[in-house]
Amino acid sequence: MSKENRHIIAVLMENESGALSRVAGLFSMRGYNIESLTVAPTNDPTLSRATVVTRGDDRTIEQITKQLNKLVDIVRLVDLTEAAHVEREMMLIKVRATGNQREEIKRLTDIFRSKIIDVTESTYIVELTGDSHKLDAFMSSVGDDHILEVVRSGVTGIARGERGLKV
Amino acid sequence: MELSGGEIIIRTLQDEGVEYVFGYPGGAVLHIYDAIFRQQAVQHILVRHEQGATHMADGYARATGKPGVVLVTSGPGATNAITGIATAHLDSIPLVVITGQVTSKYIGTDAFQEVDAIGCTRPCVKHNFMVKSIDEIATVMRKAFYVATTGRPGPVVVDIPKDFTAPHIKIPYEYPEQVNMRSYVPVSGGHSGQVRKAVELLAQAKRPVIYSGGGVLMSGADSELRQITRELGYPITSTLMGLGAYPSSDDQFIGMLGMHGTYEANMSMHNCDVLLAVGARFDDRVTGEIAHFCPNAKIIHIDIDPTSISKNISVDVPIVGDVKKVLLRMIELLAEDSRRANPAEISAWWDQIKQWQAKKSLAYEASDTVIKPQFVVEKLWEVTNGDAYVTSDVGQHQMWAAQYYGFNKPRRWINSGGLGTMGFGLPAALGVKFAYPDEDVVCITGEASIQMCLQELSTAKQYALPVKVINLNNRYLGMVRQWQEFAYEGRYSHSYVDALPDFLKLAESYGHVGMKIESPADVEGALREAFAMKDRLVFMDFITDDTENVYPMIEAGKGHQEMRMHPKAGELA
Numbered sequence: 001m002s003k004e005n006r007h008i009i010a011v012l013m014e015n016e017s018g019a020l021s022r023v024a025g026l027f028s029m030r031g032y033n034i035e036s037l038t039v040a041p042t043n044d045p046t047l048s049r050a051t052v053v054t055r056g057d058d059r060t061i062e063q064i065t066k067q068l069n070k071l072v073d074i075v076r077l078v079d080l081t082e083a084a085h086v087e088r089e090m091m092l093i094k095v096r097a098t099g100n101q102r103e104e105i106k107r108l109t110d111i112f113r114s115k116i117i118d119v120t121e122s123t124y125i126v127e128l129t130g131d132s133h134k135l136d137a138f139m140s141s142v143g144d145d146h147i148l149e150v151v152r153s154g155v156t157g158i159a160r161g162e163r164g165l166k167v
Numbered sequence: 168m169e170l171s172g173g174e175i176i177i178r179t180l181q182d183e184g185v186e187y188v189f190g191y192p193g194g195a196v197l198h199i200y201d202a203i204f205r206q207q208a209v210q211h212i213l214v215r216h217e218q219g220a221t222h223m224a225d226g227y228a229r230a231t232g233k234p235g236v237v238l239v240t241s242g243p244g245a246t247n248a249i250t251g252i253a254t255a256h257l258d259s260i261p262l263v264v265i266t267g268q269v270t271s272k273y274i275g276t277d278a279f280q281e282v283d284a285i286g287c288t289r290p291c292v293k294h295n296f297m298v299k300s301i302d303e304i305a306t307v308m309r310k311a312f313y314v315a316t317t318g319r320p321g322p323v324v325v326d327i328p329k330d331f332t333a334p335h336i337k338i339p340y341e342y343p344e345q346v347n348m349r350s351y352v353p354v355s356g357g358h359s360g361q362v363r364k365a366v367e368l369l370a371q372a373k374r375p376v377i378y379s380g381g382g383v384l385m386s387g388a389d390s391e392l393r394q395i396t397r398e399l400g401y402p403i404t405s406t407l408m409g410l411g412a413y414p415s416s417d418d419q420f421i422g423m424l425g426m427h428g429t430y431e432a433n434m435s436m437h438n439c440d441v442l443l444a445v446g447a448r449f450d451d452r453v454t455g456e457i458a459h460f461c462p463n464a465k466i467i468h469i470d471i472d473p474t475s476i477s478k479n480i481s482v483d484v485p486i487v488g489d490v491k492k493v494l495l496r497m498i499e500l501l502a503e504d505s506r507r508a509n510p511a512e513i514s515a516w517w518d519q520i521k522q523w524q525a526k527k528s529l530a531y532e533a534s535d536t537v538i539k540p541q542f543v544v545e546k547l548w549e550v551t552n553g554d555a556y557v558t559s560d561v562g563q564h565q566m567w568a569a570q571y572y573g574f575n576k577p578r579r580w581i582n583s584g585g586l587g588t589m590g591f592g593l594p595a596a597l598g599v600k601f602a603y604p605d606e607d608v609v610c611i612t613g614e615a616s617i618q619m620c621l622q623e624l625s626t627a628k629q630y631a632l633p634v635k636v637i638n639l640n641n642r643y644l645g646m647v648r649q650w651q652e653f654a655y656e657g658r659y660s661h662s663y664v665d666a667l668p669d670f671l672k673l674a675e676s677y678g679h680v681g682m683k684i685e686s687p688a689d690v691e692g693a694l695r696e697a698f699a700m701k702d703r704l705v706f707m708d709f710i711t712d713d714t715e716n717v718y719p720m721i722e723a724g725k726g727h728q729e730m731r732m733h734p735k736a737g738e739l740a
């Protein structure tokens with residue numbers, strides 16, 4: 001068995017109502033692993049762009065990209081992890097902020113170069129962007145006891161330089 | 168020309184050259200049925216169950232290569248059609264299935280006969296379209312036919328809300344001449360470097376095998392397949408789906424491969440050094456246990472669908488392209504240089520294959536007291552000169568049909584190989600008969616399978632479709648019984664079919680001719696009598712040996728080289 005690796009696949013698809021369920025359906029139907037899936041329209045309103053994070057050995061990833069390509073609504077795709085790329089994920093995290101914690105969280109927020117975007121007497125909401133490891137690290141630094149709520153956008157990514165995903 | 172949505176649908180069918188629509192009416196499609204009533208160009212065939220409609224359209228498509236068209240209502244109409252859609256999907260058969268949908272403003276309200284047809288069919292179609300306005304109908308229909316019939320073919324569903332088909336809303340009609348889909352561009356050529364590599368590999372081979380599948384038929388490449396096989400002089404085997412693409416009676420044909428393939432075909436696979444896979448997809452019923460598959464072979468794989476390549480088996484020379492085009496190119500390259508590196512080894516390879524053939528793996532025990540199902544199929548071949556269109560259901564009878572009716576022409580063997588749908592045979596045969604009214608069309612079935620779409624005997628009466636039904640009646644879910652005998656120590660859990668109908672009377676009650684045949688001596692005479700009745704559907708109930716098994720067989724977890732032979736194989740050979 002060859003090694004399982006994490007791959008980020010960026011997909012351009014027709015901005016049709018059924019397109020997303022075809023992508024999601026493909027993963028569940030064929031038993032492929034899916035870590036996150038994000039979708040939104042692009043600068044071209046007829047196209048949506050999805051980013052799928054998946055895990056598998058080379059053969060599985062090859063099948064996944066071929067199967068995605070075969071979906072009639074999909075226009076083009078690229079496996080970003082094949083070359084230099086940037087990936088980002090955004091997290092909004094609501095934390096308990098009372099007593100010493102208020103200073104402590106403020107300090108962590110600075111270290112992680114994130115922002116406190118909402119403040120109440122007992123809570124902060126922190127906005128944090130980075131790769132998934134950075135978000136994980138922030139959560140473990142705050143500690144489960146102080147986390148009230150977490151929402152993550154899922155990973156998006158883009159290839160560096162001239163390489164890209166366009167129609 | 169101003170047309171209503173309902174009229175547009177029928178008009179697009181006419182513009183696509185559709186002869187028949189197989190369908191069943193209901194609330195959501197009443198406007199469309201009204202449009203059907205007021206025209207003559209497209210003939211509607213009223214079935215008795217929506218599953219029957221899909222199999223009929225499917226049989227028509229398999230025999231002709233043209234897309235089959237189905238029209239059903241929303242809700243239960245759509246769900247009844249799903250088995251047939253999935254059947255067509257797994258065998259890559261072009262269908263356009265129009266499903267009515269509830270009025271658009273009621274969608275999502277659990278309205279009467281509302282089902283999410285797009286969601287329900289998504290996993291078993293090549294593609295599906297939800298029509299969102301009357302203006303879209305013509306374009307969507309055009310795309311549906313285009314997607315269904317190009318690339319690797321498959322079923323396409325078009326879901327149309329009732330209000331878009333209403334008679335009082337009319338719009339100008341024009342059928343789009345071209346389809347423009349940036350997201351769907353079927354491949355064709357095949358990479359020239361890869362094709363050259365394949366030809367070199369074939370010329371160097373010492374123990375080659377050609378393994379051909381249903382893709383050859385889809386691509387209309389049977390003559391190219393014959394040409395390259397003869398040019399190379401190599402042995403050729405076929406999948407269940409590919410039978411008939413290469414003539415069975417030809418010396419280079421070594422029989423079907425796979426679970427119930429011949430000993431020589433499977434042994435050749437196991438021992439080959441170069442495998443040329445053409446329009447086949449390495450299905451688990453073909454490969455046996457993958458860990459043992461073709462251990463020493465370099466594999467060349469030609470297929471139009473990139474996902475078929477290296478899905479189950481890693482291949483050495485992948486060629487994505489239309490089989491016909493790729494084979495033509497290979498034939499050209501072979502003609503440029505007709506040298507084969509190892510003529511002596513090739514001839515030794517043939518000697519080896521002849522030794523395997525001498526085992527006569529398809530020999531069965533003849534009897535003059537009980538009817539052997541294999542004997543019926545052999546006699547059927549004689550009586551029809553091997554020239555009939557043969558559909559089948561699923562079970563032992565299907566394997567016997569494949570093994571003993573030597574198909575020599577393409578598109579004459581019509582069965583549900585991928586999904587294995589019991590109930591397919593009869594409606595599929597009716598679909599074929601619509602396409603070829605003057606040809607012999609036979610459905611080889613079992614007493615269990617036939618009961619799954621039996622109601623279509625009524626459709627056969629209404630449209631005067633004189634097909635012949637060969638019921639190999641062993642009183643068992645024979646294939647299930649066989650597995651229980653081999654793998655469950657003979658615990659025949661629910662595989663005995665009790666309380667069977669009297670098929671003779673049943674056929675008669677539908678207005679057909681029924682025959683019951685109980686003695687081997689009567690088999691041939693009865694067949695001749697039935698086939699002489701050119702204008703009658705004859706239902707032939709053959710009471711066959713209830714203990715007969717399909718041999719040879721690759722059991723679960725075994726490889727090609729470990730076939731289970733007939734227990735008396737030695738004597739029979």
Ligand SMILES: Cc1ncc(C[n+]2csc(CCOP(=O)(O)OP(=O)(O)O)c2C)c(N)n1
Nearest residue numbers: 562563564589613614615616643644645646
């Ligand atoms: C719709 C459906 N249900 C169940 C099966 C599983 N199955 C495969 S063969 C078979 C028995 C078929 O019996 P019969 O039609 O009498 O054929 P025989 O094997 O006896 O020739 C069954 C139940 C199937 N293939 N299709």
Ligand SMILES: [Mg+2]
Nearest residue numbers: 613614643645
């Ligand atoms: Mg039976």
